[in-house]
Amino acid sequence: MAERLLLFWVFLVFSNGAKSQLDELFFKGFKGGAASNISLNGASEIEDSGILRLTNETQRVLGHAFYSRPIQFKNSTNGKAFSFSTAFAFAIVNQNPTFGGHGLAFTISRTKELPGALPNQYLGLRNASDVRNSSDHHMFAVEFDTVLDLELDDINGNHVGIDINSLVSNKSVPAAYFDDKNSKHDLDLNSGQVIQAWIEYDSSSNRLDVKLSPSSVKPISTLLSFEVDLSAILEESMYIGFSASTGLLASSHFIMGWSFKMNGEAKSLHLNELPSLPGPKGDQTALKIGVSVSASAVIILVIGLSFYLVRKIKNSDVIEPWELDVGPHRFSHEELKKATRGFRDKELLGFGGFGRVYKGTLPNSNTQVAVKQISHESKQGVREFASEITSIGRLRHRNLVQLLGWCRQRGDLLLVYDFMPNGSLDNYLFDEPKTILSWEQRFKIIKGVASGILYLHEGWEQTVIHRDIKAANVLLDSELNGRLGDFGLAKLYDHGSNPNTTRVVGTLGYLAPELTRTGKSTTSSDVFAFGALLLEVVCGRRPIEPKALPEELMLVEWVWEKWRAGSILEVVDARLGGEFNKVEAVVVLKLGLMCSNNAPKARPTMRQAVSYLEGELALPDAVEAPDAYDGKKGGAAASEYVDSYTTSSSAGDDRDVDLESGYSSSLLSIPR
Template sequence: MAHFLILLFLTFFSVPVSCQMDEFVYTGFGDPNTNISLNGVAMIYNNGVFQLTNETRRLIGRAFYPSPIHFKNSTYGSVFSFSTCFVFSIHPEYPKLGGHGLAFTIAPSKELKSGLPSQYLGLLNSKDMGNFSNHIFAVEFDTVQDFEFDDINDNHVGIDVNSLTSNKSAAAAYLGDNSAENSLNLKGSKPIVAWIEYDSAMNFVNVTLSPSSSKPRTPLLSFEVDLSPILQESMYVGFSASTGLLASSHYILGWSFKMNGEAKSLELDSLPSVPGLTKKKHTSLIVSLPIVGVVFILTSILIAVLTIRKIKNAEVIEAWELEIVPHRYKYQQLKQATRGFKGSELLGVGGFGRVYKGTLPNPKTEVAVKRISPESKQGIREFMSEISSIGRLRHRNLVQLLGWCRRGGDLLLVYDFMPNGSLDKFLFDEPKCVLSWEQRFKIIKGVASGLLYLHEGYEQIVIHRDVKASNVLLDGEMNGRLGDFGLAKLYDHGSNPGTTRIVGTLGYLAPELSRTGRATTSSDVYAFGTLLLEVACGRRPIENKAGPEDLVLADYVWNKWKEGRILDMVDERMEGDFDHNEVLIVLKLGLICSSNEPLARPSMRHVVSYLEGEAEIQEVVKAPGAGADEGGFEDYLHSYASSSFDKISSHTQLASGDVDRSFASISTSPLTFLHSMGGAS
């Protein structure tokens, strides 16, 4: 009878008993029998510290408890309570610039094969963000502010469920006994103790931080969430970290975990410390005094010569430059990467200088290096201040600024290399291959998404001011990425943009710019409308050799629209192989965005909705260049009649030295005006 009762007890309470076994404590990881699974670049040092990442860019490191943990009552489907305590330390490559952070995570797999580095922390990627099927719970310790995920700053803790847009976040801090909040610097290279606890009865997650082993009474973060739909019956627990343009070494010094109970606290004194730099041992040399004197004199002369040479070629770093966010490269690095800026590596020439292809070692990475022309009128400091802001932009449809370099008057910007070059090479003249409609539509939607991020998704409003086919670059998968931010302007949300000199490219310039000199999101939308027509029609916005009746692309498309022959405008090189509905949306949207009236143009948010099929596009009832009561596109040309462009061709960029043109009134017909610019024959 007693045996039966014992068996009955074990049957009814088997889950709690098994859960009591789901407990482990690591006070260092130096024991050869340490049971831990590492992948990516993660490694364990001899002294028992495990390092998730080193200071190499764009890498992932992970460490997981090797066996799955039983998180759920299979009978009732509810998640058990759990708690964990761990000590971490983040050592950035540059003291003030972390990259990118680490996360404690509960995941269905130890590998997380789809996870990407940089802002994704090795957990997810852009395509699976927010998917219910991820079954990811994480607490991130983030040292880079990523506006794509609405990060509050570059030193925060966030609770993440199936996404890296935190459900709740707070600046890193701990609460003292007097309830005063004390800030913590995650990237300060000092050990930080973290406690994460989930109460299944209350459905609450608490996250607590401290610089010591003493746990504060009040958690930093409390978030109400039922993890039952998120966590599966068996899951893996561990850590994931990544680096991006900036890199940090992420270390875990100790770790404890417990189901249905409180994880054991970790005493900092009992844990190993982060390995320091090994000091080289110097052997003492016993030499006679005369020899020492001769060596000293010769060494002094040599040092003087080298010092003079070094000063001559020095990369002087001023205090303000330390605040520039993207990675700073050494001049010699970029010189070697581009083979001495060799002509064979030249990718193109723009308004601000030349662009070279380069290859950086360790790891081998192809980049594009833009060498800013010394004749550029923009001040170095002002330019770099702007680059600092743009360097923070993070979006899959923007060309990423990787870093920069300054030596004297030389300014170099380093970007992601786009192997397929610019979009205009696939649209005009005799392209090396014809883009399918599927590729074109994908590129259009990508650029629209990037522009929406610039206008609404970043901490400031970014006006690109030079949206055009040649500034849309194509990566290895033919995704469209908007690049060349040399003319971009930033201003705060809710404020009005100031007047500025007119820059951009003829054919893409909104008519109101010549009157107001004020670039806005609407003027970017106008340029995007021109881009839409280019991509669908395979023609430039203004054709040099066309007849007067089809001189301006938007005018020509409008005329075909009125005739009911709009599909005649579609690039004939696609040989009719395209989705008619998608083409009509693009052409209609191109005409609406090209409206002469800024208020008649949609916002980029509406543009994206139209392209994604989330909203029905309105009918085009007025010519794009028409005013309130007028028709025809000649008003578009008349709007430029107050500008003198000194015979600039129809697709020449007005930038750098070209942008300071004076504007004087001239009274000519549109066609005569274009003749004067060399735009008609």
């Protein structure tokens, strides 16, 4: 008898332990006890009606709502993910009758807080640094995205996507649903109507299905299906919930009800049993003028109000229709003003002919940025400028300074970049720098910049010719990694096409000789400028030093003479005190001479240059002398060669002005 009681007791213990693992949720609204089971973060809140509101009508905010306890998603024995299913009713109500943003997502996450996540196109899930190649390899989300973002390869501004370890969807489709006759209809996520979504994962077939409907009836046909084994993505225990965000334009994202089930089918929701959406707010701005107010007082009030409205409209951020098509990179002027503390002088990083650069901190995310304030008085089309932002702004490489966004107000143009705390490379090389870079730091910077240029030339969907590679445009992050910035003179071409620019732009000392004759910038002319950069990093000198001795006037010729004399190491920056890797120094100097060759076809490509620097390819034994042009080569003597630089770089209104900060020149200066 005692043995039976013991066995029964053991059975009860293990039975209760199994039941303690939550495997089903069902919320018809979030009132009372339901609210206590939801963990809120950001702008999210539960209204008195029981509706879960993830975001409000505030620009650039995010909201999170997670079930407060983790869910077991994997079999601890074999590591296989369980099947699961969820259904929820949501609605997106735009602040603007036509446009809103950005969307919401159902997500399975390691944490309920999602630290470091940003609003805008990141949907409160990720940020700019890990949007594609996330270090978190346990990300799962199904997004309901209402803004087209080119950076994330969105298919349109009204789609459903499956995101695994990246906000670039593994698969996405335009939002739609199937009716009871199995006919497909378009579905506007921004319509403000209540929509029910079903997400189902079958671990036996490794298949994920997503369905939508504006009704309580679950469609037979699947809108979006994707084959994936989530066993490697899901951890044994994770949180489930929702994330949403707003951007330049805001939407309110609501969740009316939610069901979830492990290893089974989640219950569908009856929409008529769920909390109703809040009604439109009444007009609280109308002025009530008493009948006793005299006619003169009314006139004074109208005149004052008119002046106020005119001033308000004059200084407002006007949003034109084209701006809604170029992606969510537009900041409001007020936001950048707040970020830079009113553009005060204490935040000034540098200034020059194109404007000023300020340090700023974005108020909603505490992200440090560099804000370039440009006075824009030219008549060049703003649409043309926007097309460049949508292209240059999509470049993504660890050795490029990231353009985060822009703002346009009246005649002013503001460009927003990643903040580089250590400024530009030239401040560490020339004159009397406060800090002397070690050889290891210099070599790392050189290799990083080379990698970034290779990406521009070959790694992106178009060929990008930078046209202004120099030390002042190489910025250093907190770890002294080199990042190439200033795309104000950049040119984009389709791979294999021929450049057609005939205007010479660039900076004195970095222009390839052929530019004075053809005016056509190429990847080879970028390589020439990179050669000048290599030499100045090793030597700690500018490409042209007017105050130097005549034989040292042009850096490339001086280095070549030392090379030919067998004393090449004498050109290495004396401030290193002889502490440098001699083999690496010779490689960089030899490569600098090869890149500085007068003949474009004799220069290496950037792919070859990277291979030389990485030691994957041996440098050739012979190096052709990069002499100044002589009569046979169609040029001039060394002094005339310098003059040709000066003439060509100052011709026209496209000459680059070297800002002290090194941040980008106006993209409006890009010639066509």
